[in-house]
Amino acid sequence: MYGLGKERSVFGKFVDDHKISHGELVRISGVSKDTVTKACSKNEPLRDISKDALIAALRKITGKALSKRDFWE
Numbered sequence: 773m774y775g776l777g778k779e780r781s782v783f784g785k786f787v788d789d790h791k792i793s794h795g796e797l798v799r800i801s802g803v804s805k806d807t808v809t810k811a812c813s814k815n816e817p818l819r820d821i822s823k824d825a826l827i828a829a830l831r832k833i834t835g836k837a838l839s840k841r842d843f844w845e
Contacts, residue, residue, distance in 0.1 A: 778813040778814060792830070796833065800829040803825050827843075
């Protein structure tokens with residue numbers, strides 16, 4: 773995290789900018805740590821159900837009105 777490893781996705785950059793830990797996302801979203809890592813890595817495929825869970829968790833953490841379109845096309 774924070775510049776180590778693979779290039780970050782838009783989702784990963786948002787998580788880093790808001791200082792949200794992977795552990796917090798795992799706990800609140802209910803997805804696995806591997807899924808959070810994939811979401812934060814550029815060009816990793818992710819299921820829609822996982823995206824929905826992660827977005828719901830980010831909404832809860834940040835209080836912002838976010839959608840999948842903010843991070844994935």
